[in-house]
Amino acid sequence: MNDALAAWSRSRLMVVEAALAGVCPDAEPGLREALLYPIQTGGKRIRPLLCLAAAESVGGDAAAALSPALALELVHTYSLVHDDLPAMDDDDERRGRPTVHIVYGEATAILVGDALLTAAFEQVADSPILVRELARAAGGAGMVGGQYLDICGNVDGIEALKHLHRLKTGALLRAAVRMGGVVGGASQLQLQALARYGEAVGLAFQIADDVLDADEVTEDAGPPSYVRLLGVDGARAEARRLVQEATTAVGELPRPQFLLLLAEFVAARAF
Amino acid sequence: MNDALAAWSRSRLMVVEAALAGVCPDAEPGLREALLYPIQTGGKRIRPLLCLAAAESVGGDAAAALSPALALELVHTYSLVHDDLPAMDDDDERRGRPTVHIVYGEATAILVGDALLTAAFEQVADSPILVRELARAAGGAGMVGGQYLDICGNVDGIEALKHLHRLKTGALLRAAVRMGGVVGGASQLQLQALARYGEAVGLAFQIADDVLDADEVTEDAGPPSYVRLLGVDGARAEARRLVQEATTAVGELPRPQFLLLLAEFVAARAF
Numbered sequence: 001m002n003d004a005l006a007a008w009s010r011s012r013l014m015v016v017e018a019a020l021a022g023v024c025p026d027a028e029p030g031l032r033e034a035l036l037y038p039i040q041t042g043g044k045r046i047r048p049l050l051c052l053a054a055a056e057s058v059g060g061d062a063a064a065a066l067s068p069a070l071a072l073e074l075v076h077t078y079s080l081v082h083d084d085l086p087a088m089d090d091d092d093e094r095r096g097r098p099t100v101h102i103v104y105g106e107a108t109a110i111l112v113g114d115a116l117l118t119a120a121f122e123q124v125a126d127s128p129i130l131v132r133e134l135a136r137a138a139g140g141a142g143m144v145g146g147q148y149l150d151i152c153g154n155v156d157g158i159e160a161l162k163h164l165h166r167l168k169t170g171a172l173l174r175a176a177v178r179m180g181g182v183v184g185g186a187s188q189l190q191l192q193a194l195a196r197y198g199e200a201v202g203l204a205f206q207i208a209d210d211v212l213d214a215d216e217v218t219e220d221a222g223p224p225s226y227v228r229l230l231g232v233d234g235a236r237a238e239a240r241r242l243v244q245e246a247t248t249a250v251g252e253l254p255r256p257q258f259l260l261l262l263a264e265f266v267a268a269r270a271f
Numbered sequence: 272m273n274d275a276l277a278a279w280s281r282s283r284l285m286v287v288e289a290a291l292a293g294v295c296p297d298a299e300p301g302l303r304e305a306l307l308y309p310i311q312t313g314g315k316r317i318r319p320l321l322c323l324a325a326a327e328s329v330g331g332d333a334a335a336a337l338s339p340a341l342a343l344e345l346v347h348t349y350s351l352v353h354d355d356l357p358a359m360d361d362d363d364e365r366r367g368r369p370t371v372h373i374v375y376g377e378a379t380a381i382l383v384g385d386a387l388l389t390a391a392f393e394q395v396a397d398s399p400i401l402v403r404e405l406a407r408a409a410g411g412a413g414m415v416g417g418q419y420l421d422i423c424g425n426v427d428g429i430e431a432l433k434h435l436h437r438l439k440t441g442a443l444l445r446a447a448v449r450m451g452g453v454v455g456g457a458s459q460l461q462l463q464a465l466a467r468y469g470e471a472v473g474l475a476f477q478i479a480d481d482v483l484d485a486d487e488v489t490e491d492a493g494p495p496s497y498v499r500l501l502g503v504d505g506a507r508a509e510a511r512r513l514v515q516e517a518t519t520a521v522g523e524l525p526r527p528q529f530l531l532l533l534a535e536f537v538a539a540r541a542f
Contacts, residue, residue, distance in 0.1 A: 027411025131395075
């Protein structure tokens with residue numbers, strides 16, 4: 001990670017992490033312990049960072065973007081908890097630690113996800129625009145819809161793959177920058193620029209994931225991926241093109257610096 | 272059901288059912304089919320009816336209460352879909368039809384619940400008060416918290432049992448009347464009266480359930496219930512007392528008629 005981005009992220013994430021540790025203060029105690037576990041398992045906090053950077057890019061205040069940043073991370077975290085369940089991806093580990101259902105049982109893991117999703121909406125309750133953005137990005141026409149396509153497993157060709165990822169990961173990343181823009185006071189034109197940035201970064205993010213997993217997809221069988229469809233070099237070229245697209249989209253905003261660095265950072269994993 | 276209540280319910284539910292059939296119009300098609308299935312499995316629609324009756328009780332318009340009424344039913348429906356999962360109550364049937372995970376598989380059932388919960392918040396996005404009421408009632412300090420206590424299974428004595436049910440079923444019923452009151456233009460005093468009504472009706476509802484299930488709890492083993500703790504006669508007396516409490520709470524509102532009839536209806540199952 002670029003030094004300027006690292007310093008900025010560190011300072012912003014101190015506030016985000018402290019706030020995340022304080023969510024759902026009045027949840028039933030046992031449930032609260034269980035829902036803090038996946039929150040505190042860490043991760044790169046890409047969605048909160050994109051949200052904060054977007055607010056700052058249009059001259060807004062990072063403090064105003066804290067609530068949507070938390071809401072985005074809560075939605076992301078709930079989606080991982082449910083995705084890891086035996087009926088879904090059946091993952092026992094995430095980021096080197098046992099998953100929620102391994103530690104607390106499957107029933108509690110389902111409820112942890114439900115509580116986190118609910119808490120996300122409480123975070124943004126004050127703003128109808130944010131509630132609407134979050135609901136669209138997270139719901140059946142967004143993240144959950146993409147997850148559904150993924151489990152159905154009949155993704156056929158590059159356009160279907162892009163559609164899946166636009167929903168599964170892209171919608172929430174796009175919402176992250178748009179929600180940051182909204183609380184930062186972005187104009188409609190600026191919001192459109194942020195949306196284009198978010199869409200490009202969302203696809204670059206997924207392509208980088210596929211390149212990282214490339215060892216696993218050298219065989220013909222297995223789920224479709226950008227690497228399988230485009231080859232490693234083709235996937236890298238596409239990631240590079242998308243970063244350029246994202247950069248161009250937000251280049252004219254007042255302070256795009258950290259959005260530009262985040263786009264580079266997201267795609268860098270592919271190289 | 273009382274004739275006046277039946278006629279009123281029929282007219283109000285025509286609108287509610289039509290609106291429920293149109294939720295999530297842009298969800299992924301396969302997912303949309305799956306999420307309409309539990310919505311269309313019916314049920315008494317007690318929460319929407321309480322919400323509409325509460326709006327009307329303070330002189331408000333039933334049309335204004337449609338969105339929160341839908342949101343409440345979506346939350347209730349999602350909770351049933353997740354509760355029925357093998358890791359939770361493991362129910363294969365509900366209202367005489369196979370449950371969602373039996374028809375569409377477990378992974379889809381998890382996603383259906385997630386999509387319905389998300390859609391509920393989209394319904395009330397315009398009102399910060401409603402988003403907040405719904406999130407509190409549905410989350411880790413409300414319905415999901417109660418569900419957690421229920422799966423933990425160490426409920427000990429009447430106060431712990433009341434606490435569990437206040438969260439698991441009571442919080443959403445209480446929110447139903449409060450949300451109706453809010454859109455109906457209730458004063459703070461009227462909202463407090465509606466909350467007292469909702470709390471009393473919530474417990475009466477659960478006691479009625481326990482009495483209906485009384486055949487199953489004649490043995491000493493099994494989960495705690497009002498019937499086991501109070502006996503059938505004691506549980507019925509408590510239900511009667513709670514209906515009286517609910518009636519007294521809202522007796523002075525401008526038009527309490529359907530709230531009063533709904534309280535009677537909810538408790539009548541115990542007799």
